[in-house]
Amino acid sequence: MLPRLFASFWMPESASTVSDEVDAIYFFILYLCAFFFVGIVAATVYFALKYKRRGNDDKTSPVDHNSRLEFWWSVLPSIPLVVMFVWGFQHWLTIQIPPANTLDLRVTARQWSWQFDYPREGIVNDQLVVPVNTPVKLVMTSTDVLHAFFVPEFRVKQDVVPGRYSVVWFEATKVGTFNVFCAEYCGKDHSRMITRVVVKSAEDYAAWVEKGGIEGNPDPVTLGGIFVKRYGCTQCHSDDGSGNTGPTLKGLYGKQEKFTDGTSGVVDDNYIVESILNPGAKVVEGFAPRMPSFKGKIKDKHVTAIIEFIKSLK
Ligand code: HEC
Ligand SMILES: [Cu+2]
Structure with a gap:
């Protein structure tokens, strides 16, 4: 080289x-x-x-x-x-051009988080976990605006475009953790749209998949806490009462909520499910309709765990 x-x-x-x-x-x-x-x-x-011209009678060269x-x-x-x-x-x-026999993963970019889906393994994660020395193909799309997938250590960068799929592939040669950046300015929290790619040895990766990408055997509340992170909810919702793009999840369950259309309602399971799948239906007063729909992007089981988690945040 x-x-x-x-x-x-x-x-x-x-x-x-x-x-x-x-x-x-x-x-x-x-x-x-x-x-x-x-x-x-x-x-x-x-x-x-x-x-240099040296004087008035210094003639320029006749060669043109x-x-x-x-x-x-x-x-x-x-x-x-x-x-x-x-x-x-x-x-x-x-x-x-991706080689044949890649590990195929789905990537959803949204303001302002990444979601990685492992269709065959049934895993959803906010970090990209991959085996070393294995070609990985990412089929990527965006739910809102232009983003770009960028891993400096891999020297790969690819736009992620709403309404269509773009593809990027790489084969990691080193076990370790590297940054994933969004390389396309995408709004207020663009600079926070960072995650990691965790490259594991073949055995560690197999063990991770075996456990569904989750360490230990957590109860539903803990599981819900894992999923609000994995689906990127925590990019906009705090769990400690502090303000952000969206309302805090603390003390949310059972609360009387006012909406921008003048109506009001109580936060229960149905309301949370609706908020996740069809966030535009009721927009909380004092907030912009910034939440992306998770329809088709989230598993029912995971929604259930998230509800348990929200309930636990008294
Ligand atoms: C891009 C930022 C963003 C992300 C990501 C996001 N939300 Fe929201 N969410 C909002 C905003 C803004 C509102 C308030 C406006 C509205 O009601 O649509 C909201 C409203 C809600 C509400 C109703 C809150 C209330 O006070 O009544 C719930 C429940 C909720 N989100 C849950 C979630 C869950 C669960 C996720 C992850 C699966 C998520 N959100 C991801 C921005 C976001
Ligand atoms: Cu972005």
């Missing part, structure tokens, strides 16, 4: 099968440009001084062009350009 010079403080760790080559292309272009920048500036300064020179100074620099293009394009294809 080409030099990964300075990589340690310029670049995040390299942790996927494509990242070393992305860096190599980056440094190739960078050093090539640096080399020509220095050369061109030096030549400009040299010629400016050498052919030189076809052979012009031909070569056009052709030679285009060679590294072709190298840049061919190398870059080939690697871009590698990054774009």
Whole structure:
């Protein structure tokens, strides 16, 4: 590989099968440009001084062009350009086209959280947990605005677009935890739209799947607490009475609530289910209708656990 010079403080760790080559292309272009920048500036300064007009009768050269020179100074620099293009394009294809036999996961991005679904394993998580040395394909969509999935250590970044699916794949080469950022400005809490990708060894991943992605054997309230985090509810709702984009869940159950259409109602199981599946139906006074619908995105079992959790927040 080409030099990964300075990589340690310029670049995040390299942790996927494509990242070393992305860096190599980056440094190739960078050093090539640096080399020509220095050369061109030096030549400009040299010629400016050498052919400086020295007085009124200092005539300019009678030569107005030189076809052979012009031909070569056009052709030679285009060679590294072709190298840049061919190398870059080939690697871009590698990054774009997923290999066969990937682990396929679904990703839902919303203001301002990530949801990862494991369709075969029946797991929903707010963190992306994957096995090491296994190609993973993410089929991603957004429920609201443009977002972008970005893992710097993997050197992969892909827009997540409402109303359609976009695909990104990667193969992690190191066990560890890396940041997932949203790389498309998406509103007030864009900067908080961060999660992790946890790369586990094959055995640890299998054990995690075996337990449904949940450690231990928690009771429904604890389980509900896990799911409000996993579905990203906690991005907008606190459980301790503090304010946020949405009303706090503390003391919510049994409360008399006023809605923006002038009606009011008591918070019970039905109301919570409606709030989750059809949040626009009743909008709490003093709040904007910012909550995304979780219809088709949340399992009934998980809703039940969330209700138990909300009930417990007296
Ligand atoms: C993007 C921010 C956001 C997310 C994510 C979100 N909510 Fe909300 N939620 C709101 C807002 C804003 C309101 C108040 C407006 C309304 O009623 O639609 C609300 C209202 C509610 C209410 C009614 C509260 C009341 O005081 O009557 C419940 C219950 C609720 N959300 C539960 C959830 C659950 C459970 C989740 C996760 C599955 C969730 N929310 C995810 C923003 C959010
Ligand atoms: Cu975003």
